[in-house]
Amino acid sequence: MIILDQTTKRYQGGHEALRSVSLQVEKGEMVFLTGHSGAGKSTLLKLITRIEVPTSGQIRVNGHLLNRMPKRQVPFYRRDIGMVFQNHQLLMDRTVFDNVALPLRVSGAHPDDMQRRVRAALDKVGLLKREKYYPQMLSGGEQQRVGIARAVVNRPTILLADEPTGNLDPLLSREVMNLFAEFNRVGTTVMIASHDLGLIARMPYRVLTLREGSLVRSSAIEGLRNG
Numbered sequence: 001m002i003i004l005d006q007t008t009k010r011y012q013g014g015h016e017a018l019r020s021v022s023l024q025v026e027k028g029e030m031v032f033l034t035g036h037s038g039a040g041k042s043t044l045l046k047l048i049t050r051i052e053v054p055t056s057g058q059i060r061v062n063g064h065l066l067n068r069m070p071k072r073q074v075p076f077y078r079r080d081i082g083m084v085f086q087n088h089q090l091l092m093d094r095t096v097f098d099n100v101a102l103p104l105r106v107s108g109a110h111p112d113d114m115q116r117r118v119r120a121a122l123d124k125v126g127l128l129k130r131e132k133y134y135p136q137m138l139s140g141g142e143q144q145r146v147g148i149a150r151a152v153v154n155r156p157t158i159l160l161a162d163e164p165t166g167n168l169d170p171l172l173s174r175e176v177m178n179l180f181a182e183f184n185r186v187g188t189t190v191m192i193a194s195h196d197l198g199l200i201a202r203m204p205y206r207v208l209t210l211r212e213g214s215l216v217r218s219s220a221i222e223g224l225r226n227g
């Protein structure tokens with residue numbers, strides 16, 4: 001579960017990226033996070049991954065109070081969170097297998113275990129036959145799916161994505177969103193920051209909307225659908 005309680009984030013220089021945001025995402029829920037460019041979506045995801053810390057207010061994730069988490073505990077905490085980026089941030093000189101294996105190498109997994117888990121993750125995103133390919137040999141949609149496999153290889157309970165369909169055409173965007181929905185169906189909590197209102201409106205999930213750092217709406221999307 002993700003809980004923000006009157007969370008404010010002011011960056012150095014004084015810009016208030018988030019203003020007293022309170023929200024709760026239930027365990028096993030899938031939500032979209034939307035808002036204009038600069039509204040604070042990435043900042044919110046960075047607070048949840050503990051890349052940034054709030055200036056005031058609290059964040060609690062899976063029972064951990066992030067404000068008070070000692071630095072040495074952060075890598076362990078992050079193993080339970082998968083992160084997907086718009087530009088997927090794959091290593092272009094490594095194979096698909098090695099890219100997906102990266103988080104397991106960092107956490108010191110046993111080689112046998114690594115192989116099994118990388119293949120399981122690639123299987124889930126439909127890329128089992130591409131493990132020996134290099135990223136540039138794949139389409140944009142496939143590259144994004146490698147990024148998703150890497151994010152889930154540690155079997156995180158929370159999956160976060162920052163504009164994961166930003167570079168994809170509508171069909172591939174839909175495929176990628178459906179993939180997130182599949183991970184959600186088996187129990188993963190999913191939060192996706194996205195500008196793609198058309199796509200979001202077609203999916204049955206709660207939408208959190210930020211405007212200039214404030215949460216302006218947290219609702220089901222009936223209005224959007226009917227409108």
Ligand SMILES: Nc1ncnc2c1ncn2[C@@H]1O[C@H](COP(=O)(O)OP(=O)(O)OP(=O)(O)O)[C@@H](O)[C@H]1O
Nearest residue numbers: 011012015017035036037038039040041042043044
């Ligand atoms: N490290 C930083 N230092 C100072 N200001 C920052 C920093 N990171 C973000 N900001 C500012 O905070 C505000 C919110 O940024 P953020 O990246 O969270 O927005 P966003 O909603 O994700 O935008 P986009 O959709 O364009 O990615 C912006 O005004 C941005 O310029």
